[in-house]
Amino acid sequence: MPSTRFTFTVSNLQNVHLTISTPKAILGYLFFCLLGIVAVPTLHAQKPEKSYIRRDHPEGTMYFIEPQAFKAEVRMADGQESSSKGVADFTLDYRDSTASVPSFFTVAFTLPSANALRQVDSAVLVAAGARLGATAVSERYFVEPKGKKWRNRYGARFEPGQGLRWLMGNPELELHLYSPGLVAVMRFGSSEQAIMRALGQVMAIETDLDQ
Amino acid sequence: MIKKAINTLLALAVVAVLLPGCGFSGMYGALYSDVTTPVEATANGVGSKVGTAEVTSILGLVATGDAGINEAAKNGGISKISHVDMHVMSILGLYAKYTVYVYGE
Numbered sequence: 001m002p003s004t005r006f007t008f009t010v011s012n013l014q015n016v017h018l019t020i021s022t023p024k025a026i027l028g029y030l031f032f033c034l035l036g037i038v039a040v041p042t043l044h045a046q047k048p049e050k051s052y053i054r055r056d057h058p059e060g061t062m063y064f065i066e067p068q069a070f071k072a073e074v075r076m077a078d079g080q081e082s083s084s085k086g087v088a089d090f091t092l093d094y095r096d097s098t099a100s101v102p103s104f105f106t107v108a109f110t111l112p113s114a115n116a117l118r119q120v121d122s123a124v125l126v127a128a129g130a131r132l133g134a135t136a137v138s139e140r141y142f143v144e145p146k147g148k149k150w151r152n153r154y155g156a157r158f159e160p161g162q163g164l165r166w167l168m169g170n171p172e173l174e175l176h177l178y179s180p181g182l183v184a185v186m187r188f189g190s191s192e193q194a195i196m197r198a199l200g201q202v203m204a205i206e207t208d209l210d211q
Numbered sequence: 212m213i214k215k216a217i218n219t220l221l222a223l224a225v226v227a228v229l230l231p232g233c234g235f236s237g238m239y240g241a242l243y244s245d246v247t248t249p250v251e252a253t254a255n256g257v258g259s260k261v262g263t264a265e266v267t268s269i270l271g272l273v274a275t276g277d278a279g280i281n282e283a284a285k286n287g288g289i290s291k292i293s294h295v296d297m298h299v300m301s302i303l304g305l306y307a308k309y310t311v312y313v314y315g316e
Contacts, residue, residue, distance in 0.1 A: 050245075053312065057257040064261040093259040106260075108288065141288040155288055 046191050048198040059099035063203050065090040068192040070175070074113055077181040084112040084149075088175065088186065090167070090196070092160055094207045103209060105163025107175060108141065108155040109186065116143050116150040117179050123156035124176040127169030133162025164210040167200025243302050250280075250295040250311070257294075258316035262287020268307040276309075283313040291316045 053064040067087035074082050088109035095103045107123065119140070125133040141153040156175075158166075166173065173193050177184040188196065204210040238246055264283035266276035280295055292315040301307035 053261060055257065055314070057259070062257075062259055062261070067263060089261075089263070091259070091261060108286070110286075139288055142285055153286065 046195070048195045048202075051195050052199045052202070054202075059101075060093070060095040060103070061206070063092040063094070063199070065196060065199050068188060068196060070109075070186040070188045070192070072111055072184050072186045074111075074182060074184045076115075082114060086111045086186065088188075090163070092163065092203050092207070092209070094160070094203075094209065103160045103207070105158045105160040106155050107158065107163070108153065109175065109177075110151055110153045111177070111184060111186070112146070112149045112151055113182070113184075114149060115182075116145075117152040117154070117182065118143075120154050120156065120177060120179050122178045123158075124178075125158060125162060125166040126174040126176055127166055128172045130169075132166045132169060133158045135159075160207070160209040161211070164200050164204045164207075167196045168204060168210065169197075239299060239301070241304070244307075245300050247296055247298045250297050251292075252294040253292055255291050255293045255315060258289065258291065258314050260287045260289050260315060262289050262313045263310055264313075265308055265310040268301075268309070269305070271304040271307070274307075278309050278311045280311060280313055283311045284315065287313055287315070289313055289315040 051066045051068075053062075053066075055062045055064075067089045069085065069087055072084050072086055074084060076082075086109060088107055091106045091108070093104055093106075095101055107125075111117070120138040122134060122136045123138060124131055124135075135156050135158045137157040139155045139157070141155060143150060143152050145151075156177075171190070171193055173188050173196065175186040177186065238248070262283040262285065264276070264278045264280075264286055266274055266278040268274035278297075280292070283295075284290070284292060292313055294314050296312045296314075298310045298312070299307070300310075
């Protein structure tokens with residue numbers, strides 16, 4: 001069997017020889033690569049402290065939770081159902097009592113769909129089946145084709161208290177989206193919800209906006 | 212034949228370790244990086260929006276994504292940029308993620 005021999009010289013000691021069979025070395029290297037590719041992004045993504053930005057501005061503080069993955073079930077008016085995967089990020093713009101504009105909580109999401117979303121009528125924050133907030137205020141960031149699908153990115157603005165109570169709510173966090181001829185239910189995974197809950201607590205403690 | 216394969220693999224490993232540092236300025240570790248550094252600041256005031264965009268690299272050989280400032284601003288619905296940061300996370304060059312954060316209104 002072919003082998004690779006490594007020789008190390010350690011001071012005051014005899015030469016140390018390490019012999020590894022070549023197929024094992026190659027397999028070991030590939031396994032190491034695979035482990036790195038799979039484990040590192042997963043471990044990195046599970047840390048709440050790595051998943052948010054806190055920045056002071058003249059009238060308060062802005063908190064930003066980095067994009068979290070969700071799975072969406074999309075139901076069309078003609079009865080067709082499909083599923084897709086997207087990401088959503090969350091911004092709390094906290095303004096103090098002297099500020100000229102109120103605080104707000106924004107959910108910005110990218111939802112792939114078979115048809116372009118021309119507009120979003122309303123969005124609802126749901127936790128464990130209970131509606132915790134609703135809004136009709138949405139902003140279209142962009143709608144663009146990607147392959148055979150469309151990438152629809154919108155921002156939905158909520159009352160900050162509703163947003164924080166939702167983030168800290170029970171498991172099964174959902175964002176429901178209503179658009180002409182389309183209803184989408186976006187569900188977040190357990191690791192994403194854990195991050196959202198932890199960071200929601202950070203924002204609630206620092207701003208008291210959940211009271 | 213086998214020696215050639217080993218040499219190729221070793222060369223790829225070295226390239227994978229060194230590549231993620233190429234093109235970036237600032238402090239980056241060849242073995243491990245988890246750093247955020249500034250890119251640009253403008254005269255516009257600090258905004259209330261953030262947009263992100265990222266590129267992912269695997270083994271230093273395959274990289275996909277769009278981490279341009281324009282893409283990040285588009286994702287955040289930002290038309291007036293106040294400043295731009297970037298974050299690099301890399302381990303041994305096996306996996307690297309380059310994220311651009313654009314702040315503004």
